Amino acid sequence: MPKVSIIVPVYNAEKYLYKCFNSLVNQTLEDIEIIAVNDGSTDNSLAILEEYEQKYPKKIKVYSKENGGQASARNLALQYAEGEYIGYVDADDYADVAMFERLYRQAKESSADLTVCDHYRVVNRKNNYVPFPEYKEPREMFKAVLVSPWNKLFRREVLTDSGVIFPEGYIYEDTAWFAELIPFVKTMAYVHEPLLYHVVQENSTMTAAQGERTAQIFPVIDGVLDFYKSKSLYDEYKAELERFYTRILLFSSMRRISKIKDKSLRREMEKRTLAELEEHFPSFRKNCHETGWRGFYVRHASPATVKMFSRLFRIFL
Secondary structure, eight states: OOSEEEEEEESSOTTTHHHHHHHHHTOSOOSEEEEEEEESOSSSHHHHHHHHHHHSTTTEEEEEEOOOOHHHHHHHHHHHOOOSEEEEOOTTOEEOTTHHHHHHHHHHHHTOSEEEEEEEEEETTEEEEEOOOOOSSGGGGGGOSOOOSTTEEEEHHHHHHHOOOOOTTOSOHHHHHHHHHGGGOOOEEEEEEEEEEEEOOTTSTTTTOOHHHHTTHHHHHHHHHHHHHHTTOHHHHHHHHHHHHHHIIIIIHHHHHTTOSOHHHHHHHHHHHHHHHHHHOTTTTTTOOOOHHHHHHHHTOSHHHHHHHHHHHHHHO
16 A cells, blocks of 8 residues: 555647646655556647556556546545645646655554645746644534645545545635535644645636636535535534635635626626625624625625725736
């Protein structure tokens, strides 16, 4: 059994693969496997992956499938992963060569289900250091802004025994996946070093999300609530889910809604946001945990204030 399986979904990433995979095959932790899933690429990605597989046959496994999105590629890869721990790297990102050794050692020393490191956010080739907050207990991770899997190492059983998978066909798959995993994480550890370089692409699925795709947030977070109810966890985590639901809809989702060019569609989405909140958590205004302007926004959420903050997001963010 390898110590770590590193899952890499790949779609039309030929420009980034050499840098990404060079950072992985040269990891100081030697007992790893790298599972790359070619998600129906139409460029030279598959040829590059096969080149690495031929050069490192004991370390790299390549699988190909029809295009189905990043979530489906990650879900498929997990079926083949044999590692004691599971990590993820996006094909346009790259890792410090010591990343998985540092994470693995910390995970073993702490007997952690989840180990997290800091990262660099790379914008126009400039590295911006982003620390990950240290939480006292896993349920506090509902506060986490960074839900992406690429700076985290999971004990294998957390992923396989929980039944949590990335929801396929959506652009917010990380949000649902991470929120549903939280109850199954009992112990956490941290490596406060920036070991992952996350390259921000202007045309990424998130930054380019518009119109109907932006509306996918509603079934995604409704699915999270359904998951908690199906696992009989809803009552235990209701307060955290309310805070999570409110923060996602009024802030991160509203920022994307504010960028929709079609004014009538934007207004429709703003109204739907408030309606969804009031339907699922009618007391969200009274239970606000936000402070400052964020607290004012939540406590006074109405059609007028949602419209106003949407306009401010569009101008300043």
